[in-house]
Amino acid sequence: MNVRKDSGGMGIIYFAWHGKAQERAEIKGLLKANWRRFAEKVLDESITVGLNRVSRMWMRDDLFVCFALPQERKDMQEERLLEIGNDLQLDWEPRFMDAAFGGRVPELRLHAGVSFLDGAIASEEERLYDGIKRAIVHGQSTGAAERSLKRRELEQILEERLIKPVYQPILALQQDGDTLYGYEALSRLPGSRWFDGPLGMFQFADQEGLTYALDRLAREKAIEGCTGLSNGRKLFINITAKIMNDSSFSPGQTLLLLQRYGLSPHHVVFEITERTSIEDFDAAKRILQHYRNQGYQIAIDDAGAGYSSLQSIVELKPDFIKIDRSLISGVHLDKMKAHLVQTFSDLAAKMDVKLIAEGIEEHEELRYIRDLGVQYAQGFLLGRPEPFGE
Known part of the structure; x- marks a missing residue:
């Protein structure tokens, strides 16, 4: 994954499948056979609908997607990154399950975690490693992006007494x-x-x-x-x-x-x-x-x-x-x-x-x-x- 510093900011989204269903051999095999091909295809589609300068990297079956964010306030960039991660997770999970398994699989969920690539880190390699690590940590729980968005709104409600x-x-x-x-x-x-x-x-x-x-x-x-x-x-x-x-x-x-x-x-x-x-x-x-x-x-x-x-x-x-x-x-x-x-x-x-x-x-x-x-x-x-x- 080649990451270029960008004045508008760079975001990274981590996607990984979690759940006990992966312990079943047939589920594990279908994931291995279909997940990467599915993700690459929909990512190519996504580039045409608003994601700029997208690069991607695979670590086994875990996907990391990096892309440029528009120039705007930092809090708006953070919210946009969370929204993109949440929207993609909500879109990809049912589409992939329908395509690979013919419907929902109990105890199998697609997790999505997000992070900014820290512009203060001079080394591109260190910057990428730090972003990947934080995205993985963020994505450990189900619906992490949506939870973060809810937390942001709740904090705004409290701060602005809405x-x-x-x-x-x-x-x-x-x-x-x-x-x-x-x-x-x-x-x-x-x-x-x-x-x-x-x-x-x-x-x-x-x-x-x-x-x-x-x-x-x-x-x-x-x-x-x-x-x-x-x-x-x-x-x-x-x-x-x-x-x-x-x-x-x-x-x-x-x-x-x-x-x-x-x-x-x-x-x-x-x-x-x-x-x-x-x-x-x-x-x-x-x-x-x-x-x-x-x-x-x-x-x-x-x-x-x-x-x-x-x-x-x-x-x-x-x-x-x-x-x-x-x-x-x-x-x-x-x-x-x-x-x-x-x-x-x-x-x-x-x-x-x-x-x-x-x-x-x-x-x-x-x-x-x-x-x-x-x-x-x-x-x-x-x-x-x-x-x-x-």
Whole structure:
């Protein structure tokens, strides 16, 4: 591979097949017979659609492709290189499998890793060796290029505070007319390329060790966005159980932020999601007691859909239990769901805890849960999430 220094920058992409399927003799043989011919053919095609000054090198069955990047900012070059690597991996993997094996092969994946060739290294040989080594390291995990692109977007979201808060009304159910009790703050990602919604973003942040940073940003944006919250109205803010195990978690930051926007802890209910388990109830109770001492209230979210709803309710003694919409949807038609909601209602009454039914979408559901004694409700029937004041 002949590599020429270029003022626009040079990128290298490493391609290699990984997976236990290669231990099978027939798969290994078909890879050996077809992979190099396939890659050379599609590379020749790719040169005509935007890759400039392409050179290539094979190390056994591992392919290294080097090409020139256009002159632009370094961060844009990095993103372009990752996008090319990701696009080629997503294109080549199914095409090759269809051609060589007649379809997908379980436990066989094409890995792609990328790197820049460091212009500060004077020796062309050393420069190439360094780039190859870094590309191999980057490509060790499945979907490495896509993961890097997601990480870049998440870091941009955190740095530029790109989360947009919306608020879904929660109504107090009364026989003579329902009244507004408060709002649940939710996060939205306008224009996100790599995350199809906040759930996927939070799951990825968890994988990348950025749960606390993202949770804090969502909490701050929720508070900033509801300036003018009426006295007596409640703001329900989601927090994940995992952040209570984070050594950098500082409950006092929320209090300072509330004061800055003219709010107090008495406005806020923290919803602890039940979609992740609480590993240390003693630690969780200590942190929540710190909150309670300041005037906050606590809700268990997604009750009935998580790992340990009843244990969380018993251990944490929340002020509110939010019944997951999976139990509310069609509750008037499903006796088992009705029995479960009734059980939550009986338990809440004995513990002096308030119930909130989530996901109300039909008038029949609303009438039914009101008759069961559920005190509060939210859902599309009652109001969709909107920016505050709309």
